[in-house]
Amino acid sequence: MRKHLTLFLFLFCQLLSQAQILEPIKWHIQLKNSGKSDKEIIFTAKIDEGWHLYNMNLPQGGPVSTTFHFEKIKGATLKGKTTVISKAINKKDDTFGLELSWFIKEAIFVQKIDVTDKKKFEIEGNVEFMGCNDVTCLPPTPVKFKFTGLDLAKIDKSDQISPKNQSKAADTTSQLTKKAAISTISSNQPEINQFNNNPLWTPVIEKLQAYGSREITAQTSWWILFISGFLGGLLALLTPCVWPIIPMTVSFFLKRHKERNKAIKDALLYGLSIIVIYLLLGIGITVMFGSSALNSLSTNSIFNLFFFVLLVAFAFSFFGAFEMVLPSSWINKIDKKADTTSGIISIFFMAFTLVLVSFSCTGPIIGTLLVQAATMNSFAGPAIGMFGFALALAIPFSFFAVFPNVLQSMPKSGGWLNTVKVVLGFIELAFALKFLSVADLAYGWHILDRETFLSIWITLFALLGFYLLGKIKLPNDSPLEHISVLRLTFSIISLSFAIYMVPGLWGAPLKAISAFAPPMYTQDFNLYKNEVHAAFNDYDAGMEYARKQNKPVMIDFSGYGCVNCRKMENSVWQDTQVKSLLENNYVLITLMVDDKTPLEKSITVNEFGKTRNLRTVGDKWSYLQRFKFGSNAQPFYVLLNNQGQPIGPSYTYNDNVNKYLQFLRNGLKKY
16 A cells, blocks of 8 residues: 555656656546436546546445445436446456456446436536556546536437437437537536646746755654554553553463563463454555545534544543543453463463453553554544554563563552543643644634633643642542652643743744644734744735745745644744745745635646546645646745746755745745
8 A cells, every 4th residue: 555655656757747648548428218207427537548537336445446426416316327338357466455346448427317307407527537557557536527408408409300310319419418528527617727827826846956955754653553553652651550460460470471581482472462453453554545635624613523522532532521432342252262262272261351442541552553544645544643652551461471570569550540541631622722723724713822821731741730739639640649740740840840831821933843733824923923924825915925025935835733843843933044034035925734714616637647626725736746746745935036937946854944944044045
């Protein structure tokens, strides 16, 4: 899958850089008679030599299936689902590791419809598909279709031809119908690629490549996921569900064999079994949802609200409001299996028992980890995160089997374990607000502006500090006779953090949490004047202003859900020299690619030989970034003269202030 995606992205860039349009699959869409009121829409795909078109209803985790979307239906109803009448090739694809189905040369699909009102008849939709050859794949882009009452009249008229001329007219009717269908599709669409006549939108990809790039593209996300998973596993060890199991399970393995070497070997196999189980869970998540399906929804309101509710539920579970447990019958069956089997199988079932028994504590931690993996565009993300988690969880079981005497010095189970759960609950609740904030920003709800967000965080961490001091009691807490030094230390840290955030209510930048808090411009009362604000959030308006002022331009492609964008704005832009250059020497234009504000009128563009509808402001700016600059990552900075031509290399995330200053100064020299 990773190889497939790499090829996908490679072709994506090649298509942009070479300004070529590949169209190996051509669609002919017709409306035909099949009875008095029954009609058929015939979808015919002509496939070039060496290319293939994927079938409908492919398994999850594979390529994009051919899908027929009927967006508008009037005066008719669909009869059943779209069917295929061409013979498909069914074969296991080694790249995906799945049994897939595809077509070569030609594919024909049929959708039957029942016309209920000829005067109101109208059907509109699109075909989404994916074409590949042995080397590359084209991006899945929809092809639109539309039929109205005029098309019905044309095909009905063909039925009135006399019987003796029926055979002769059949081919003619088919051709007329095809032409009518195609002309109907074209005549009802807005102007395609209206940006082509605008020199400011002319692609400059090759010129940017000639300048080189100032990008930091290391695969740090994998390390972040692994470290997050590992830390999550260490936290899970300190929960009431996992901690008491350590001495019990190690004792079990030591008693299985009198030989110490054999006991150690079994303990190591036990740790390996834990890793395998969690790794399979991570791989399963990837297979179910794909490498970037969740990432593509990262600013979707339903997606973010779902995870907000999910993390809040996890937090209250840790607080003791309820327990998230698996059915006891599952645990009993697995436990019995471990007792009645022997060898490696017995060890594996013992590991499975640990996973099930500890679910009420590890579930929220795993859930949070998978949420993080889902919002990173990485195929291996969930598996890497689960590997880190399982490794941290498995190490102690193997370690204590090798050194059993260490168990004697371990602290006994008690109220301190519940304290760990409650602390995690406060942290879960704080991070839940980040998901609500992303949806709030993208859709402009204004229910969680910066001061509201900070107020809640200040309250949460202040309450956490008081809880650690024993001033607040929750349902499962044990009596607290005295405050330990460690508990006092964490209380001081939590209360200090709450106090640190207080000036943010009046506009202090709070760089330590800038990646999580909403941007500064959402704050109503702001005494801090050092932040940098873009002069324009519209590309064409900003470029027109730059032309009149005879100034160079910096385009900032950003996003409401972009964590690294917030880091750059707070750690780099607010540097005195950077701020001066951006405000005095450049016209700064910030374009939010995930802005969900609807356009006054949708814009139809031709991208990679296929038509696409741009419905939101974010769609428009995202298309500009891909079409003109050949990039789709944020943050993305590019310097232009006021004719829209680059005056230096592009620049992505790198919070080194000196390199950013060099980037800006070089642009001024070129200008």
